[in-house]
Amino acid sequence: MHANNQAEKIKEISGVNPYKCMKCGKCSASCPSYNEMDIKPHQFVSYVINDDVEALVESKSLWKCLSCFACVERCPRNVEPGKLVDAARQLVVRQRGMDYLQADEIPELLDSELPQQLLVSAFRKYKR
């Protein structure tokens, strides 16, 4: 039940319909961070379909995705898998008790591993 809620939340935040995926792998073929990731971009989609959000949230990939949106751009079925990663990231941020990312909280969250693009992306989509 808990897992299911999480998957629903990710779908809601991202606006992604994972069922459109035809498992072609073009996202993973496009991803510049592929080798750094434990769960690959095309797998994000099946993890959400299979309600395995826990694994996604704990994955290295979450913090390795550059939010470059190459996968979003090139996916032939408009699945936009990168948005799932973004949403999963936001779930984590929310779990830490914050609904939206605040600029003054960034220094606290920042670790040296975190790619700059991620922050840019977070603002791009979640800040109104």
Added chain:
Amino acid sequence: MQRIGVFVCHCGSNIAGTVDVKRVVEAIRTEPGVIHAEDYPYMCSEAGQQLIAKAIEEHKLTGIVVCSCSPRMHEATFRKAAANAGINSFMVEIANIREHCSWIHKDVEEGTEKAVILARAAIAKLNLDTPLQPGESRVVKRALVIGGGIAGIQSALDIADAGYEVDIVEKTPSIGGRMSQLDKTFPTLDCSACILTPKMVEAAAHEKINIYTYSEVEKVSGFVGDFKVDIRKKARYVDSTKCTGCGLCQEKCPSKKAPSEFNRGLNTRSAIYTPFAQAIPNVPVIDTENCLKFKTGKCGICQKICAAGAVDYEQQDEIITREYGAIVVATGFDTIKLDKYDEYAYSQSKDVVTSLELERIMNAAGPTKGHLERLSDGKAPKNIVFIQCVGSRCSDGRGKSYCSKICCMYTAKHAMLIRDKYPDTNVTVFYIDVRTPGKNFDEFYRRAVEDYHVNYVKGQVGKVMPQPDGSLLVQGVDLIDNKQIKMNADMVVLATAIEPDPSVRNIATMLTASIDTNNFLTESHAKLRPVESPTAGVFLSGVCQGPKDIPETVAQAGAAAVKAIGLLAKDKLTTNPCTAQADILLCNGCSTCANVCPYGAISYENIQINDHGIREERRVAVVNNALCQGCGACTVACPSGAMDLQGFSNRQILAEVDAICR
């Protein structure tokens, strides 16, 4: 007053599952005019029809309402049954309580209520029905085939062999279509030209076949059995009756920089040209955009050297008007443009080619004389990457949502041919799925893997990056090994999606034939009438209806021909009596109706009218019943309410609305 019988069908559980048919029968018994009502499990069965006939006789019925499936399914059945029992076949109304009711409702209460309402409406309409007599129209014993690819050629041959005259209209200078551009053909790998040219020659030599190349259909009027078509025969600037096909003009023409359409722009041709050696007819055309004589007024070499005196710069387009009983559309396809797929670097590198371009590169008559070489530097490629589904199965708005169906097979063909002729070349194929259903098709693909060791990788290519050394860096994914792959290739081949020839939109408009959102022509019934357009007398042949390979195209072309022959074999056709008529006392001759009529059925006449004792001459609308298709556009457009459709009069439609709203 009509004497009406109402017959409610269960259609097994199709209707009875969500409509309480007994309650429908009881509910409509008291409707005006209803003398008799009953239900039966299958009205369309022999027994059901007999039951209707018996009731007509017993109760002296003047009309019947059948509450059943869509009139598209069984209206004809019940009309015939009624006629056999002695009442006019247009005194039959169908209340569609299946497609419009039981199939779309889940709740029996709602379904039953709606069925009763639909039955009431049909009864109200029948009360105002009058007997109608269908007329007759002629059948012109000649067929038109639009498009001279393998589909058009095959349909024309089959129709001509049955003894009917056929005209083929082909827009390019030669018949042959895409098949003439292919090198070898799956699944048997025979040379495309070797199997196609005999058919082209046979069509050209057939006494019943007349070929108009470099021609286009410009206007279509008329209707099934009696179409009238204007064909624009574009000026070739070469007199076909004089030209001997020697080819000297093409050799001597100084303007040789025009991209060759036949070779997909990979090399050039002269301004006066025949597209390929086996072209039919073997008569060149002058492309005025590239001809120096037309551009600058100077040159005229071809005219001077032509020994037959065939070159004629004064030639004009010619409009030929011909009549046809049947029309076969065979306009085929093209590959899609790749401008939205920048990631494959098609526009950045000459060594990224489409599969159709590869066919030309592999062909002995192509730009490289059949040698597999890179177009950038002429070197033999050592590593070739094929990418399948380029632009197919894309629902992202960049490509086509459908599977192009032929590319898995031709990619296996290309891969195998290359490995066979150039065993040192490594071939990798990126695929999403390998789709090879069909006789000997999967075996063909497996041969590529098992015997020719083509490296099939399940996954896609993300991007192709041209490198400074001229190679192409391909970044893809292997989903089975869960590995991103970066490999160097010398050549990348894109299995590019196919789409209907863009001109088909215009053709469909002229024929009032429907097309789907992808511009493929729509068939009358996806399963049961796959080669007929919903527009009577128009038949569909080849890829213009949907992606298919040559064997399927030829089979469909034959099927379309048989349907056309079935029509041409008839001496007369019965016409639909449900046509429009103007009430001359109400009509004020305003011309609104003629402007909306899609069939050009309305004209105007000045006639003497006696309007309540006042005699005067008035301009009024006259409907040509042979042309009118009963669409009803004029009846709604007429500002004076003078236009009415027989069998669907304004009064009848209002009566239906009243019955529904009661």
